[in-house]
Amino acid sequence: MLGDSxxxxxxxxxxxxxxxxxxxxxxxxxxxxxxxxxxALRAYVxxxxxxxxxxxxxxxxxxxxxxxxxxxxxxxxxxxxxxxxFEAHGxxxxxxx
Amino acid sequence: MNVQELTPIxxxxxxxxxxxxxxxxxxxxxxxxxxxxxxxGLSLLYGNYPVLDDNVFIDYTVELxxxxxxxxxxxxxxxxxxxxxxxxxxxxxxxxxxxxxxAMNWCISTQAHQYLILHxxxxxxxxxxxxxxxxxxxxxxxxxxxxxxxxxxxxxxxLALISPIDLSVTPLGRPISLKNQSxxxxxxxxPEAVFNPITPDTVKGRLTHLRAPQEHLRRxxxxxRPRWVIFPKYVAGSAAQLTLRSxxxxxxxxxxxxxxxxxxxxxxxxxxxxxxxxxxxxDFQYSQLDEAVAVFDDLVARVPC
Numbered sequence: 251m252l253g254d255s256x257x258x259x260x261x262x263x264x265x266x267x268x269x270x271x272x273x274x275x276x277x278x279x280x281x282x283x284x285x286x287x288x289x290a291l292r293a294y295v296x297x298x299x300x301x302x303x304x305x306x307x308x309x310x311x312x313x314x315x316x317x318x319x320x321x322x323x324x325x326x327x328x329x330x331x332x333x334x335x336f337e338a339h340g341x342x343x344x345x346x347x
Numbered sequence: 348m349n350v351q352e353l354t355p356i357x358x359x360x361x362x363x364x365x366x367x368x369x370x371x372x373x374x375x376x377x378x379x380x381x382x383x384x385x386x387x388g389l390s391l392l393y394g395n396y397p398v399l400d401d402n403v404f405i406d407y408t409v410e411l412x413x414x415x416x417x418x419x420x421x422x423x424x425x426x427x428x429x430x431x432x433x434x435x436x437x438x439x440x441x442x443x444x445x446x447x448x449x450a451m452n453w454c455i456s457t458q459a460h461q462y463l464i465l466h467x468x469x470x471x472x473x474x475x476x477x478x479x480x481x482x483x484x485x486x487x488x489x490x491x492x493x494x495x496x497x498x499x500x501x502x503x504x505x506l507a508l509i510s511p512i513d514l515s516v517t518p519l520g521r522p523i524s525l526k527n528q529s530x531x532x533x534x535x536x537x538p539e540a541v542f543n544p545i546t547p548d549t550v551k552g553r554l555t556h557l558r559a560p561q562e563h564l565r566r567x568x569x570x571x572r573p574r575w576v577i578f579p580k581y582v583a584g585s586a587a588q589l590t591l592r593s594x595x596x597x598x599x600x601x602x603x604x605x606x607x608x609x610x611x612x613x614x615x616x617x618x619x620x621x622x623x624x625x626x627x628x629x630d631f632q633y634s635q636l637d638e639a640v641a642v643f644d645d646l647v648a649r650v651p652c
Binding site for chain 2: 272
């Protein structure tokens with residue numbers, strides 16, 4: 251699990267283009283040429299990141315307050331998994347504050 | 348002048364000399380060969396295609412050559428040359444005509460990047476296009492062949508050409524490739540259909556090509572607006588059924604079925620998302636062509652005026 255003080259930021263080289271239909275999103279990274287399909291949660295996570303970065307703990311809190319009662323009980327683990335997947339695709343980077 | 352207006356001798360002379368110059372949809376081809384199977388196939392299936400003058404720009408020069416030396420007699424082969432370079436592995440000479448068709452597909456799919464090219468059939472009715480991507484064996488070509496003989500216009504059996512400028516689908520209008528049991532299915536469904544002789548034992552099984560309807564070739568310059576993306580699947584014994592599917596997932600599937608989505612980069616993304624934006628997306632399973640035609644006709648009937 252990513253630590254509370256882990257900084258997560260959008261890969262500065264990424265150049266993202268979005269389209270959406272209902273609660274589904276497709277994101278194209280012009281830099282890598284990769285296209286990603288996302289549900290609302292994944293889209294929210296990626297959209298919440300910027301190139302300055304946000305602490306993992308703050309990100310989870312932000313998502314939890316946005317989702318309210320819909321939030322999954324194990325949200326930190328879910329967000330952790332999503333972020334690691336994004337990292338594998340070159341969309342995000344981690345650093346220690 | 349069309350191919351059918353050439354005498355058999357003139358056709359063969361052109362093929363052997365400087366090449367037969369053909370307009371096929373938006374592309375011009377120079378076809379050079381001494382192989383008789385190709386001359387016969389072109390005469391049968393491409394009779395209504397325009398023959399071009401020597402002074403026009405030619406997009407693709409394809410040459411099919413038989414073996415030389417001992418290869419003329421021992422395990423003879425046919426090779427495809429593009430701009431003089433041999434492409435693909437050689438094939439037995441009885442596969443010369445399918446090789447020509449594959450060679451033309453290869454030319455377009457690897458180089459016509461003015462279009463987003465999808466590995467999909469495309470048909471049109473009332474100005475609206477259905478794009479049908481599907482893997483081999485899904486019944487895509489069978490369905491396409493059936494529909495274009497029941498009121499739908501053939502845009503392409505194999506390569507859907509999407510304009511990044513206005514998202515229109517440009518007709519290619521080539522013969523339809525049919526394999527194995529599909530050949531008999533379409534022979535029964537369209538008794539008047541004209542087929543090239545069957546080539547047995549290709550990597551895809553028994554294979555032939557079905558002539559494109561003549562009236563469709565007369566409208567070869569009429570583009571169509573994408574309106575539906577339908578993923579067909581032949582399921583033995585099933586009733587014809589459309590099931591709405593996710594647009595986002597349909598976009599990714601279309602991207603996987605594209606020859607040049609990645610090559611086009613942001614243009615590919617914008618073009619494909621534009622197509623999906625304008626289309627309803629469905630999975631479609633069927634086993635009977637008559638039922639499939641009724642379902643497709645109903646789609647058009649439900650389009651608001």
